[in-house]
Amino acid sequence: MGAFELICPAGTLASLKAAVDAGADSVYCGFRDETNARNFPGLNFSRAEMRQGVEYAHARGKKVFLAANTYAAAGRFAPWKAAVDDAAAIGLDAVILADIGVLDYAAGRHDGLGLHLSVQASASNPDAIRFYQEAFGIRRVVLPRVLTTADIARLNQEVSIETEVFVFGGMCPMAEGRCALSSYVTGLSPNSQGVCSPAEHVRYEERGTQMVSRLGGYTINVFEKDEPAGYPTLCKGRFVARGKTSYLFEEPTSLNAIGMLPELKAAGVVALKIEGRQRGRAYIQQVVSAHRAAIDAFGAGRAIASDRLGAVTEGGRETTGAYTKAWR
Amino acid sequence: MMDDDPRAEPERDDRILETMAARLALLLAWPLPPALLQPPLDLVMAILKRRHPGAFERLTELPEAEIVVDPVDMPMAFRLRLGGGEMRLSVCRRDDIGEPAALVRGNFAVLLDLMEGRTDGDALFFSRELTVIGDTSPVVALRNAVDGEDIDMLADIAAMLGPFGRLVRPARGAASRARSSLVGLHDLLLGPALRRVEGVERRLTRLEGH
């Protein structure tokens, strides 16, 4: 491990291997059900695949974390219990959780299993983080993407556990784990069913040279010919307000904080996370190797190459997100 | 491998050769009656089933759906029936696509790279090199299933061919040498045919415009 621990996504066994081979220190992935926040058709791991993935990573000295970070359904706790129990049985290095019921279950049943607090818990202040630490013994918190680097530095002075932040990938502009936009339109929630804008509710249509994206029967965006597109989520939809059509919440864009490693290090961040379990293994290979090279260059005091990832960004655009939000 | 990595050069040559060879084979086979084209397509499905049972199983377990894959630089399209316990690939004319659940459209090379997990589908979609029309659910499932496997069609075919397959590897190794002459051959053989197809498409677009 270098200056930071590099945490990489994997939606399939092939992606997990690609991430390990490209220089991940740890890989995070989920089981093929509603227990994780990327419950997409054909994605994620069976128990047998997870076992193979853990063997592959451990044989190379790398770690695997299970994301079981959706909120459990009241009265139907079995899938979340099974996810935690199987993670422990398979030998995953940690579980990433958000639901206090699931955290309580994992803390009570599996002593040696590392607990990380998911970004979905949206714990963004010392009081909240201390609560999870005291109640469940979490050893790491993944910080929500709403904090500036100065906020992170202040927070790290007040908490005694490790902090992990997102460095690259898709953005959720709303409070994480709380967004109800997709639920409102499709009846399915990213926070409980594990999928924002589920594929079965998304349709694309051609209107002359334009491409229309529809979610749950509503038109949420119209792209002109060759105009860069984004994910079909409501937060990145274009709406008419006061007679003007525009992106009201967020434009299609990807976080890219690869150039901010010095600031993140100074703020006390331990681990950097790449978003994108739903992406193909070509993305994993490219993004992970660029970050490995950047972290190694930073560790060795060399310049960081930060201009290699434009082709894989949403809408062809990059942002440093809240880390440098001037209006705050 | 990053684009600016010099080691990428031979691999790129191999890839261009493979893509052109596949394109050439399909274009030469295209005038054949559909009954003659079906056996090789069935063979491709048999290869997938045998070499990638996991992906095959995941796709046959889906709800039944028909996806048309439309390489814009080819005269034909491919119809893939998924789900309901089986999977079938057939070839169809672009004017006979009908109303599939979903249509995936892009350049032949882009689609082939996507099938083999060499490129990221979301990035292609963002940059509009890949178009998806209709229901995205079977398309996402298909993409995830093929991306989760190390599919390498040429290696897969080589493995199925047994001893003859050994010829494929050296052919690959010689790719960079063969590339420049093949580019010439490709253009010579296909240039007039492609120009004809493009001419017909231009005329059709003009007619649609009226």
Ligand code: SF4
């Ligand atoms: S609608 Fe946007 S902010 Fe809300 S969960 Fe989906 S991606 Fe995140």
